[in-house]
Amino acid sequence: MAKVGFVKLGNLGTSQGIDLLLDEIAQREGIEVRVLGSGAKMTPKEAEESAELKQWGPDFVIIISPNAMAPGPTKAREIWSDTPTIVISDGPTKKDDRKAIEEAGFGYIIIPMDPLIGAKRQFLDATEMISFNSDVLKVLSLTGVSRLVKEELDKVIAQVDAGKSGKELELPHILVTPEKCTERMNFSNPYARAKAMAAAHIASKVPDLTFKACFVYKDIEDIVLAAAAGHEMMRIAAKLAEESREIEKTLDEVSRMPHAKSGETLSKMKLYEKPQ
Numbered sequence: 001m002a003k004v005g006f007v008k009l010g011n012l013g014t015s016q017g018i019d020l021l022l023d024e025i026a027q028r029e030g031i032e033v034r035v036l037g038s039g040a041k042m043t044p045k046e047a048e049e050s051a052e053l054k055q056w057g058p059d060f061v062i063i064i065s066p067n068a069m070a071p072g073p074t075k076a077r078e079i080w081s082d083t084p085t086i087v088i089s090d091g092p093t094k095k096d097d098r099k100a101i102e103e104a105g106f107g108y109i110i111i112p113m114d115p116l117i118g119a120k121r122q123f124l125d126a127t128e129m130i131s132f133n134s135d136v137l138k139v140l141s142l143t144g145v146s147r148l149v150k151e152e153l154d155k156v157i158a159q160v161d162a163g164k165s166g167k168e169l170e171l172p173h174i175l176v177t178p179e180k181c182t183e184r185m186n187f188s189n190p191y192a193r194a195k196a197m198a199a200a201h202i203a204s205k206v207p208d209l210t211f212k213a214c215f216v217y218k219d220i221e222d223i224v225l226a227a228a229a230g231h232e233m234m235r236i237a238a239k240l241a242e243e244s245r246e247i248e249k250t251l252d253e254v255s256r257m258p259h260a261k262s263g264e265t266l267s268k269m270k271l272y273e274k275p276q
Contacts, residue, residue, distance in 0.1 A: 002160040005058030006035040007050045009065035010042030012114045013136030021150040047075035059160045060084035084169045107171025115206035118227025135238035142241035143196040144181035188253035195244035202237040206230045
Protein backbone atom coordinates (compact mmCIF):
# COMPACT_ATOMS: atom_id res chain seq x y z
CA MET A 1 0.00 0.00 0.00
CA ALA A 2 1.54 3.28 -1.12
CA LYS A 3 0.64 6.22 1.12
CA VAL A 4 0.88 9.54 -0.74
CA GLY A 5 0.64 12.85 1.13
CA PHE A 6 -0.10 16.25 -0.38
CA VAL A 7 0.77 19.51 1.34
CA LYS A 8 -1.01 22.37 -0.41
CA LEU A 9 0.33 25.82 0.53
CA GLY A 10 -1.50 28.57 -1.28
CA ASN A 11 -2.94 27.74 -4.68
CA LEU A 12 -1.79 26.86 -8.16
CA GLY A 13 -4.04 25.64 -10.94
CA THR A 14 -2.37 22.25 -10.50
CA SER A 15 -3.26 22.28 -6.78
CA GLN A 16 -6.95 21.93 -7.47
CA GLY A 17 -6.92 18.42 -8.88
CA ILE A 18 -3.46 16.99 -8.29
CA ASP A 19 -4.58 14.44 -5.68
CA LEU A 20 -7.36 13.26 -8.01
CA LEU A 21 -4.94 12.54 -10.86
CA LEU A 22 -3.90 9.31 -9.16
CA ASP A 23 -7.39 7.79 -8.95
CA GLU A 24 -9.76 9.52 -11.36
CA ILE A 25 -12.77 7.22 -10.83
CA ALA A 26 -12.06 6.26 -7.20
CA GLN A 27 -11.47 2.57 -7.93
CA ARG A 28 -7.69 2.27 -7.75
CA GLU A 29 -6.38 -0.23 -5.23
CA GLY A 30 -3.03 -0.13 -3.48
CA ILE A 31 -2.82 3.58 -2.68
CA GLU A 32 -4.04 5.87 0.04
CA VAL A 33 -4.04 9.65 -0.32
CA ARG A 34 -4.23 12.38 2.32
CA VAL A 35 -4.26 16.13 1.73
CA LEU A 36 -3.38 18.93 4.13
CA GLY A 37 -4.22 22.35 2.72
CA SER A 38 -3.88 25.89 3.98
CA GLY A 39 -6.23 27.66 1.59
CA ALA A 40 -4.80 30.77 -0.01
CA LYS A 41 -2.18 31.43 2.68
CA MET A 42 1.36 30.05 2.43
CA THR A 43 3.41 31.56 5.27
CA PRO A 44 5.88 29.67 7.51
CA LYS A 45 3.04 29.28 10.04
CA GLU A 46 1.00 27.20 7.59
CA ALA A 47 4.13 25.28 6.65
CA GLU A 48 4.78 24.35 10.28
CA GLU A 49 1.21 23.11 10.67
CA SER A 50 1.74 20.68 7.78
CA ALA A 51 3.70 18.51 10.22
CA GLU A 52 0.30 17.16 11.34
CA LEU A 53 0.40 14.92 8.28
CA LYS A 54 3.46 13.09 9.61
CA GLN A 55 1.28 11.16 12.07
CA TRP A 56 -0.24 9.37 9.07
CA GLY A 57 3.18 8.18 7.89
CA PRO A 58 3.25 8.89 4.12
CA ASP A 59 5.75 7.03 1.93
CA PHE A 60 6.37 10.27 0.09
CA VAL A 61 4.97 13.79 0.05
CA ILE A 62 4.21 16.39 -2.59
CA ILE A 63 4.56 20.00 -1.49
CA ILE A 64 2.67 22.14 -3.98
CA SER A 65 2.68 25.94 -3.85
CA PRO A 66 3.37 29.05 -5.85
CA ASN A 67 7.03 30.18 -5.78
CA ALA A 68 8.84 27.31 -4.09
CA MET A 69 11.59 29.70 -2.92
CA ALA A 70 9.17 31.79 -0.82
CA PRO A 71 9.49 31.57 3.00
CA GLY A 72 6.49 29.27 3.52
CA PRO A 73 7.42 26.55 1.01
CA THR A 74 11.07 26.80 2.10
CA LYS A 75 10.00 26.17 5.70
CA ALA A 76 7.87 23.24 4.56
CA ARG A 77 10.90 21.62 2.93
CA GLU A 78 12.79 21.93 6.19
CA ILE A 79 9.96 20.20 8.02
CA TRP A 80 9.71 17.38 5.46
CA SER A 81 13.44 16.88 4.86
CA ASP A 82 13.26 13.46 6.56
CA THR A 83 10.61 12.21 4.07
CA PRO A 84 10.95 11.73 0.29
CA THR A 85 9.44 14.94 -1.04
CA ILE A 86 8.57 16.30 -4.47
CA VAL A 87 8.21 20.06 -4.89
CA ILE A 88 5.63 21.18 -7.45
CA SER A 89 5.50 24.87 -8.24
CA ASP A 90 5.55 27.53 -10.94
CA GLY A 91 9.11 28.43 -9.96
CA PRO A 92 12.06 28.56 -9.58
CA THR A 93 12.86 28.27 -13.27
CA LYS A 94 16.55 29.23 -12.98
CA LYS A 95 18.94 26.29 -13.19
CA ASP A 96 20.96 27.19 -10.08
CA ASP A 97 17.86 27.44 -7.89
CA ARG A 98 16.52 24.13 -9.18
CA LYS A 99 19.93 22.54 -8.62
CA ALA A 100 19.88 23.74 -5.00
CA ILE A 101 16.52 22.02 -4.44
CA GLU A 102 17.84 18.80 -5.98
CA GLU A 103 21.08 18.88 -4.00
CA ALA A 104 19.03 19.24 -0.82
CA GLY A 105 17.47 15.87 -1.63
CA PHE A 106 14.12 16.95 -3.04
CA GLY A 107 12.46 16.08 -6.31
CA TYR A 108 10.74 18.79 -8.29
CA ILE A 109 8.35 19.47 -11.15
CA ILE A 110 8.44 23.14 -12.09
CA ILE A 111 5.47 24.29 -14.21
CA PRO A 112 5.91 27.79 -15.73
CA MET A 113 2.58 27.48 -17.57
CA ASP A 114 0.72 27.40 -14.22
CA PRO A 115 0.89 31.19 -13.94
CA LEU A 116 0.59 33.83 -11.24
CA ILE A 117 -2.93 35.21 -10.97
CA GLY A 118 -3.58 38.97 -11.03
CA ALA A 119 -3.88 39.04 -7.26
CA LYS A 120 -4.66 42.69 -6.62
CA ARG A 121 -7.78 43.89 -4.85
CA GLN A 122 -8.20 46.61 -7.49
CA PHE A 123 -8.87 43.84 -10.04
CA LEU A 124 -9.44 40.42 -8.50
CA ASP A 125 -12.59 39.18 -6.82
CA ALA A 126 -13.84 35.64 -6.20
CA THR A 127 -15.60 35.45 -9.57
CA GLU A 128 -12.50 36.51 -11.50
CA MET A 129 -10.37 34.11 -9.45
CA ILE A 130 -12.51 31.09 -10.36
CA SER A 131 -12.75 32.15 -14.00
CA PHE A 132 -8.98 32.47 -14.28
CA ASN A 133 -8.35 29.14 -12.60
CA SER A 134 -10.84 27.40 -14.88
CA ASP A 135 -8.83 28.66 -17.86
CA VAL A 136 -5.60 27.49 -16.22
CA LEU A 137 -7.04 24.03 -15.61
CA LYS A 138 -8.13 23.80 -19.24
CA VAL A 139 -4.58 24.56 -20.40
CA LEU A 140 -2.91 22.24 -17.88
CA SER A 141 -5.15 19.31 -18.77
CA LEU A 142 -5.30 19.65 -22.56
CA THR A 143 -1.64 20.49 -23.19
CA GLY A 144 -0.36 17.49 -21.25
CA VAL A 145 0.91 19.11 -18.05
CA SER A 146 -1.52 17.19 -15.85
CA ARG A 147 -0.66 13.92 -17.59
CA LEU A 148 3.05 14.56 -17.07
CA VAL A 149 2.50 15.14 -13.35
CA LYS A 150 0.33 12.00 -13.10
CA GLU A 151 2.88 9.85 -14.87
CA GLU A 152 5.78 11.08 -12.76
CA LEU A 153 3.90 10.48 -9.50
CA ASP A 154 2.87 7.02 -10.71
CA LYS A 155 6.55 6.20 -11.29
CA VAL A 156 7.30 6.93 -7.64
CA ILE A 157 4.29 4.90 -6.49
CA ALA A 158 5.56 1.98 -8.59
CA GLN A 159 8.86 2.16 -6.73
CA VAL A 160 7.05 2.02 -3.39
CA ASP A 161 5.09 -0.99 -4.66
CA ALA A 162 8.43 -2.62 -5.54
CA GLY A 163 9.59 -2.28 -1.93
CA LYS A 164 11.74 0.84 -2.17
CA SER A 165 11.54 3.51 0.51
CA GLY A 166 13.26 6.61 1.83
CA LYS A 167 16.40 7.62 -0.04
CA GLU A 168 16.01 4.62 -2.36
CA LEU A 169 13.19 6.39 -4.18
CA GLU A 170 14.17 8.12 -7.41
CA LEU A 171 12.31 11.43 -7.55
CA PRO A 172 11.63 13.50 -10.68
CA HIS A 173 13.64 16.61 -11.55
CA ILE A 174 11.71 18.25 -14.38
CA LEU A 175 11.35 21.79 -15.70
CA VAL A 176 8.18 21.46 -17.78
CA THR A 177 8.34 22.97 -21.26
CA PRO A 178 5.63 23.16 -23.94
CA GLU A 179 7.57 20.55 -25.90
CA LYS A 180 7.78 18.12 -22.96
CA CYS A 181 4.15 18.38 -21.89
CA THR A 182 2.63 18.17 -25.37
CA GLU A 183 4.75 15.10 -26.10
CA ARG A 184 2.91 13.29 -23.30
CA MET A 185 -0.47 13.82 -25.02
CA ASN A 186 0.29 11.54 -27.99
CA PHE A 187 -1.26 13.95 -30.48
CA SER A 188 -2.10 12.33 -33.81
CA ASN A 189 -2.39 15.62 -35.70
CA PRO A 190 0.54 18.09 -35.79
CA TYR A 191 -1.82 21.06 -35.91
CA ALA A 192 -3.43 19.88 -32.68
CA ARG A 193 -0.04 19.73 -31.00
CA ALA A 194 0.91 23.12 -32.43
CA LYS A 195 -2.20 24.70 -30.89
CA ALA A 196 -1.47 23.01 -27.56
CA MET A 197 2.12 24.25 -27.66
CA ALA A 198 0.90 27.76 -28.42
CA ALA A 199 -1.46 27.58 -25.44
CA ALA A 200 1.34 26.44 -23.13
CA HIS A 201 3.70 29.16 -24.36
CA ILE A 202 1.07 31.88 -23.88
CA ALA A 203 0.25 30.63 -20.38
CA SER A 204 3.93 30.69 -19.41
CA LYS A 205 4.11 34.37 -20.44
CA VAL A 206 1.13 35.47 -18.34
CA PRO A 207 3.37 36.23 -15.29
CA ASP A 208 5.26 38.79 -17.36
CA LEU A 209 2.19 40.95 -16.81
CA THR A 210 0.65 39.67 -13.57
CA PHE A 211 3.97 39.91 -11.69
CA LYS A 212 4.19 43.59 -12.58
CA ALA A 213 0.58 44.09 -11.54
CA CYS A 214 1.18 42.38 -8.19
CA PHE A 215 4.65 43.63 -7.25
CA VAL A 216 5.92 46.43 -9.50
CA TYR A 217 3.27 48.90 -10.55
CA LYS A 218 1.91 51.49 -8.11
CA ASP A 219 -0.59 53.41 -10.24
CA ILE A 220 -4.05 51.85 -10.18
CA GLU A 221 -4.52 52.08 -13.95
CA ASP A 222 -1.20 50.34 -14.59
CA ILE A 223 -2.04 47.62 -12.06
CA VAL A 224 -5.51 46.91 -13.41
CA LEU A 225 -4.52 47.06 -17.07
CA ALA A 226 -1.62 44.61 -16.61
CA ALA A 227 -3.70 42.20 -14.53
CA ALA A 228 -6.60 42.30 -16.98
CA ALA A 229 -4.27 41.76 -19.95
CA GLY A 230 -2.68 38.75 -18.24
CA HIS A 231 -6.08 37.23 -17.63
CA GLU A 232 -7.05 37.82 -21.27
CA MET A 233 -3.91 35.96 -22.34
CA MET A 234 -4.97 33.04 -20.14
CA ARG A 235 -8.43 33.05 -21.71
CA ILE A 236 -6.96 32.85 -25.20
CA ALA A 237 -4.59 30.07 -24.12
CA ALA A 238 -7.56 28.07 -22.85
CA LYS A 239 -9.38 28.63 -26.15
CA LEU A 240 -6.38 27.32 -28.12
CA ALA A 241 -6.14 24.30 -25.85
CA GLU A 242 -9.80 23.51 -26.48
CA GLU A 243 -9.31 23.90 -30.23
CA SER A 244 -6.45 21.41 -30.02
CA ARG A 245 -8.71 18.87 -28.33
CA GLU A 246 -11.46 19.45 -30.91
CA ILE A 247 -9.12 18.58 -33.76
CA GLU A 248 -8.32 15.24 -32.12
CA LYS A 249 -12.01 14.58 -31.42
CA THR A 250 -12.89 15.22 -35.06
CA LEU A 251 -10.37 12.56 -36.05
CA ASP A 252 -11.54 10.20 -33.28
CA GLU A 253 -7.93 10.13 -32.09
CA VAL A 254 -8.14 11.42 -28.51
CA SER A 255 -5.51 9.80 -26.30
CA ARG A 256 -7.08 8.55 -23.06
CA MET A 257 -4.97 6.91 -20.34
CA PRO A 258 -7.10 5.76 -17.40
CA HIS A 259 -5.88 3.81 -14.38
CA ALA A 260 -6.81 0.17 -13.95
CA LYS A 261 -7.79 -0.98 -10.45
CA SER A 262 -4.25 -2.32 -10.08
CA GLY A 263 -2.82 1.15 -10.73
CA GLU A 264 -1.50 0.17 -14.15
CA THR A 265 -2.00 2.84 -16.80
CA LEU A 266 -4.23 1.72 -19.65
CA SER A 267 -4.51 3.36 -23.06
CA LYS A 268 -7.01 3.93 -25.88
CA MET A 269 -7.45 6.26 -28.84
CA LYS A 270 -10.83 5.51 -30.46
CA LEU A 271 -13.91 6.59 -28.53
CA TYR A 272 -15.53 3.13 -28.54
CA GLU A 273 -12.35 1.18 -27.84
CA LYS A 274 -11.81 -0.60 -24.55
CA PRO A 275 -8.73 0.63 -22.66
CA GLN A 276 -5.88 -1.88 -22.88
